[in-house]
Amino acid sequence: MAATHQWQAVGEGLHAWIHPIGDWGWSNAGLITGGGEALLVDTQWDERRTRDMLAIAPVPIGERITRLVLTHGDGDHVWGNRAVGADEIIASTATADHLHSEDPGGFARSARLLAAVSKAPIPPLPGPAGRARELGRFARYMTRMTAPWAYGEVRRTGPTRTFDGVLELEVGGRAVRLVDVGSAHSPGDTYVHLPAEQVVFAGDLLFVGVAPVMWIGPVRGWIAALDELRALEPKTVVPGHGPIAGPGELGLLRDYWEWAIGIGADGRNAKLSPAETALQAILDTEHEALPWGSWWSPERLVISLTAMEREAQGRSPIHSLVDRARVMAATAGVAEALRNEGLATTSFGPPA
Numbered sequence: 001m002a003a004t005h006q007w008q009a010v011g012e013g014l015h016a017w018i019h020p021i022g023d024w025g026w027s028n029a030g031l032i033t034g035g036g037e038a039l040l041v042d043t044q045w046d047e048r049r050t051r052d053m054l055a056i057a058p059v060p061i062g063e064r065i066t067r068l069v070l071t072h073g074d075g076d077h078v079w080g081n082r083a084v085g086a087d088e089i090i091a092s093t094a095t096a097d098h099l100h101s102e103d104p105g106g107f108a109r110s111a112r113l114l115a116a117v118s119k120a121p122i123p124p125l126p127g128p129a130g131r132a133r134e135l136g137r138f139a140r141y142m143t144r145m146t147a148p149w150a151y152g153e154v155r156r157t158g159p160t161r162t163f164d165g166v167l168e169l170e171v172g173g174r175a176v177r178l179v180d181v182g183s184a185h186s187p188g189d190t191y192v193h194l195p196a197e198q199v200v201f202a203g204d205l206l207f208v209g210v211a212p213v214m215w216i217g218p219v220r221g222w223i224a225a226l227d228e229l230r231a232l233e234p235k236t237v238v239p240g241h242g243p244i245a246g247p248g249e250l251g252l253l254r255d256y257w258e259w260a261i262g263i264g265a266d267g268r269n270a271k272l273s274p275a276e277t278a279l280q281a282i283l284d285t286e287h288e289a290l291p292w293g294s295w296w297s298p299e300r301l302v303i304s305l306t307a308m309e310r311e312a313q314g315r316s317p318i319h320s321l322v323d324r325a326r327v328m329a330a331t332a333g334v335a336e337a338l339r340n341e342g343l344a345t346t347s348f349g350p351p352a
């Protein structure tokens, strides 16, 4: 496995931009070229790294990327949109709504504030000192995640064309299908399928070598999407995060979700919080031997269990900034507890 990010061929005129360790923010992209046309699938988390990626993209000389397809609305897949300079930015309606609900400027300000908090020792407060420790832990976790990125320069751009269900495109005479599976990882997830080449760009419907994150769900919707992807019998699946994969990894993620559904239900019966359930499950002596026992960022199970708990209680998904900050603080707490036990958590990707 390559140690650093690079473009990798996944077929004739098909390439994937791969970060081998695909944890927080280190997302993959796809490129489809042929017949004088070039279409990009997803960007990086900011404009700078999107430009860096495009500077070495295998686009034939004299051609440019005219179309950009977005698999979903998370910033790490769409905040480089402006840097691509495509004539057309295509996304499902749900992805468009999601993209418009996110504010890169607000995110940049929060990141700066948390970076300041993470550097400053928090003075002991009267009352429970644990609160101050929690804030410091949350700030450090967020700062390690956000430090390599220039969100302040990002200008939200696109989409210029939306669809629901399936959109059939052609690039250089070959069929490219965009399939909107509805809500699963995010409020709207789309995969990009090249039927003749049996290649799928799965977006964040697939994570490889790193724990998935489910912000929205339903988890059964995500499992149904994985079954749909497997039914396409792809030879190659480019995940949203992690190395290039195949149908086996789709099945593995399905197994992970069935496991997570089981431990989530047990945790709720035992009146444990998602963070307590996740910590107990990951510290379990049998966890290491599970197929996902060595995945990066195991603490992200907290987020997925929180989404499942809200689903079980009939509550709205994790969406507001406050909800997300709360669940990220709990995730940072579990990461610290795992580190204290000598276990790996998030790598926080390559240095800036």
Ligand SMILES: [Zn+2]
Pocket: 027, 074, 076, 077, 204, 240, 241
């Ligand atoms: Zn992602």
